[in-house]
Amino acid sequence: xxxxxxxxxxxxxxxxxxxxxxxxxxxxxxxxxxxxxxxxxxxxxxxxxxxxxxxxxxxxxxxxxxxxxxxxxxxxxxxxxxxxxxxxxxxxxxxxxxxxxxxxxxxxxxxxxxxxxxx
Amino acid sequence: xxxxxxxxxxxxxxxxxxxxxxxxxxxxxxxxxxxxxxxxxxxxxxxxxxxxxxxxxxxxxxxxxxxxxxxxxxxxxxxxxxxxxxxxxxxxxxxxxxxxxxxxxxxxxxxxxxxxxxx
DNA sequence: CCGGATCCTCTGCGATACTG
DNA sequence: CAGTATCGCAGAGGATCCGG
Numbered sequence: 001x002x003x004x005x006x007x008x009x010x011x012x013x014x015x016x017x018x019x020x021x022x023x024x025x026x027x028x029x030x031x032x033x034x035x036x037x038x039x040x041x042x043x044x045x046x047x048x049x050x051x052x053x054x055x056x057x058x059x060x061x062x063x064x065x066x067x068x069x070x071x072x073x074x075x076x077x078x079x080x081x082x083x084x085x086x087x088x089x090x091x092x093x094x095x096x097x098x099x100x101x102x103x104x105x106x107x108x109x110x111x112x113x114x115x116x117x118x119x
Numbered sequence: 120x121x122x123x124x125x126x127x128x129x130x131x132x133x134x135x136x137x138x139x140x141x142x143x144x145x146x147x148x149x150x151x152x153x154x155x156x157x158x159x160x161x162x163x164x165x166x167x168x169x170x171x172x173x174x175x176x177x178x179x180x181x182x183x184x185x186x187x188x189x190x191x192x193x194x195x196x197x198x199x200x201x202x203x204x205x206x207x208x209x210x211x212x213x214x215x216x217x218x219x220x221x222x223x224x225x226x227x228x229x230x231x232x233x234x235x236x237x238x
Numbered sequence: 239c240c241g242g243a244t245c246c247t248c249t250g251c252g253a254t255a256c257t258g
Numbered sequence: 259c260a261g262t263a264t265c266g267c268a269g270a271g272g273a274t275c276c277g278g
Contacts, residue, residue, distance in 0.1 A: 035240090035241090036240075036241055036242075037240065037241075040241095048241080048242060048243085049242085049243080049244085051242090052241080052242060052243080068241095073239085073240085074239055074240040074241080075240065075241070076240070076241085077240085077241060077242090
């Protein structure tokens with residue numbers, strides 16, 4: 001495998017820590033949009049620095065868009081999945097189904113819409 | 120999302136650096152079996168320490184099995200995908216198809232069996 | 239209050255060399 | 259051939275601070 005291979009490059013982008021969980025967190029929300037603080041609350045263990053870094057990278061990669069409402073205080077940031085970002089949910093679902101089958105069976109997650117992951 | 124969620128735990132295992140590429144490298148081989156040096160050659164940029172670490176972890180996770188032929192020198196190690204490891208190829212394929220569509224189009228990889236990734 | 243930025247610490251990846 | 263030993267450094271994590 002050389003570094004020009006699509007698989008190689010894609011895996012390196014997607015398997016960067018937190019990326020798929022951020023995508024999934026935003027995907028769960030209405031209109032595929034979430035605020036910075038909501039994502040941070042959803043991914044309890046992520047630190048603000050890392051979340052900012054990842055969101056910025058995902059924006060540059062074209063997987064999410066950012067909008068800022070500074071019309072009134074407090075200023076609010078909204079992050080929305082692009083079309084490409086939305087389609088990534090299939091990858092997350094693939095991982096979930098594999099995990100349910102082979103590693104981490106969970107009654108809660110078996111349901112079509114788990115309370116945690118909503119997939 | 121709490122840390123008991125199947126999605127959370129599964130993503131953390133699978134998105135660890137090199138894991139999916141190792142799985143895919145072994146998957147491409149006859150009988151889903153590859154030797155240490157062959158994997159290292161296939162993933163040119165991986166270092167021996169990291170490859171050893173990852174293989175050991177993947178073995179503990181039950182995704183690969185290891186067999187050593189020490190009957191004659193040089194000693195040879197064989198790594199084989201388990202059933203759960205084989206099924207992970209669907210996740211890799213999902214990533215590949217997403218990457219082809221949105222990020223890294225490639226004529227070579229578009230073919231059903233790319234010379235590099237064989238997926 | 240919200241959305242970060244800053245500073246510091248520390249795990250863990252990467253590179254090179256070496257060995258049973 | 260299939261790894262280990264050692265070292266250096268980037269990036270993840272933790273705590274705190276700050277402008278709007």
